[in-house]
Amino acid sequence: MADKPIVYHIPVCPFSQRLEIVLALKGLSEAVEFRVVDITRPRDPELLRKTRGTTALPVLETEDGRIIKESLVILGYIEDRFAEPPVARRDPYERAVERMLIAREGPFTMAGYLFVMNQDEAERPAHRDKLLALYRDIDGFLVEHNPDGTWLFDDFGLAEAVFTPMFMRFWFLDYYEDFDLPDEPAYHRVRRWREACLAHPAAQQVSREEIVKLYYDYALGAGNGALLPGRSRSSFVFEPHWRERPWPPRDKYATRAGDEALGLVA
Ligand SMILES: N[C@@H](CCC(=O)N[C@@H](CS)C(=O)NCC(=O)O)C(=O)O
Incomplete structure (x- = not known):
């Protein structure tokens, strides 16, 4: 045992x-x-x-x-x-609100992953629009439940713990798809939430550099450690360490870097 x-x-x-x-x-x-x-x-x-x-x-x-x-x-x-200290809300109504926001994580995650894995340049605007619509929906939810605050409630809680890792993975969209939230009122509340989530001290287990380098193969359409044609190593290998590898090319629709260019072989 x-x-x-x-x-x-x-x-x-x-x-x-x-x-x-x-x-x-x-x-x-x-x-x-x-x-x-x-x-x-x-x-x-x-x-x-x-x-x-x-x-x-x-x-x-x-x-x-x-x-x-x-x-x-x-x-x-x-x-x-491990009930103490609680991270989820204790009040039944607040817990329901928290769960309503968490219920949005599946479509949100799916939209971001389908976007980074897309290989058809003509489909880029459709992926962007889909993800932006989901961000606007979250913005509206935060405005409804806590218009002037930063978090869903008064602090980083369960909903933040669920979404923050996705906000971090979506650094691969900034890098490979030039994606960012427009500077428009429809995104101001969710932007404030996202930025506070990204900066929270309890959520610093990964870095942007690590994500951009490890998820290169996702940007070329290969998920979960699968090997791309012509490659002998996945961008998810532990060795060489990601810190020792160069930043991958950003132009995923034009360039397909191989093992050597990615620093995956000695
Ligand atoms: N819905 C699952 C998703 C888990 C998931 O997709 N994990 C990925 C890694 S990020 C994985 O294990 N991929 C390898 C595999 O499915 O074989 C959860 O929330 O735990």
């Missing part, structure tokens, strides 16, 4: 970062053991047995070997199990 829960995770994964943020907010980063999985290698059969064949991470294994999947479900488990 383990002496604390184990989270199997891919270090740059946004869904795992949600858990790291909530534990950091609670001052309980040591309450869970994080075990790193290399997404570019075949999955350990023992872990596959535990997950009954599914490969998506994070997965939490309790001390007595029971398995919990899905980052939002694991967040709920952490919140219930």
